[in-house]
Amino acid sequence: MVLQQIDVDSRVKCVVLTGAGKAFCSGIDLNLDAAAGKQMPVADLRDIGGRLALAMYNCRKTVIVAYNGLSVGIGMTSTLAAGIRIASSKSVFGFPFSRIGLTMESASSFFLPRMVGHSNATYLLTTGKTYHADSKVLDGIFAEVLAEPEDVLPRALELACEITKEVSLMAAYLNRQLIWRGAGTAEEAHLVDSPILFDMFGGRGETGVFKKEKPKFIDEVENDAPRAYPWWTELNVDLKPKGARQADSKL
Incomplete structure (x- = not known):
């Protein structure tokens, strides 16, 4: 596809x-x-x-x-x-x-x-x-x-x-996933959001703000994703479902 x-x-x-x-x-x-x-x-x-x-x-x-x-x-x-x-x-x-x-x-x-x-x-x-x-x-x-x-x-x-020019593509992607794959309660959301946020601190966007420079985002999910990513368990829909693969979740 x-x-x-x-x-x-x-x-x-x-x-x-x-x-x-x-x-x-x-x-x-x-x-x-x-x-x-x-x-x-x-x-x-x-x-x-x-x-x-x-x-x-x-x-x-x-x-x-x-x-x-x-x-x-x-x-x-x-x-x-x-x-x-x-x-x-x-x-x-x-x-x-x-x-x-x-x-x-x-x-x-x-x-x-x-x-x-x-x-x-x-x-x-x-x-x-x-x-x-x-x-x-x-x-x-x-x-x-x-x-x-x-x-x-x-x-x-x-x-x-x-x-393309102004946004961290990794941050945009992670925010979409936090919305769609969010937790069921506020407490669970806090436990999911926190490790993602802390690993994102010190990125080029934040540094650029302090230096009054336009940030150049080059981070990629494959190499630079937060340690807790992915925080959800994957379900393989390509084959006959056999349940979620628990090992894929970092939380």
Whole structure:
């Protein structure tokens, strides 16, 4: 998958994902033959949108989604794992699964209620209707809502350049993981946050502030990550699940 290649390419600092034409994505191909899946063991089934969403979720580069127009179904669910989403108030978005007799996919049962709340998520999935980007029921999905669809991609590229030049990519990645893989209580969060923070002290950004210099961030997760990273246990979804690999966690 392209995102996995991008993840290990040190030349790539930020990713912008957009569509072609006037729509971002009109949903999954309903002519898709699902017969093969019905013959497979239940434990071996993986939906394609979920594979894309998890690639974004695990990507160490910030992924910005620029919705150049309408996006529904898998076009929405598979992009909820991106770091930043930008849309136009003139474009419509929806989760029409109940109207075509399907259930949500792309691991969106994890992402959607955490973004819009359980009440709005249930409303979106029950009605199956489309809504404009600035609709209250979609609050929490889009970081920026612009006036015109044609302004979305230029703004996304501008933001990508800013992130590339001004931001520690490792810090941005770790902060995303702290949000998504955070603890269940404030006390647990304190125990997770603290060792990460202390190992990040003395970095180029902090030093640059004191010296009144523009920091040049060159730290990489592979070589410079805090000692407690990763603080979560990994679950291998590529093969038949056999449980979490406890040894991968540093906490």
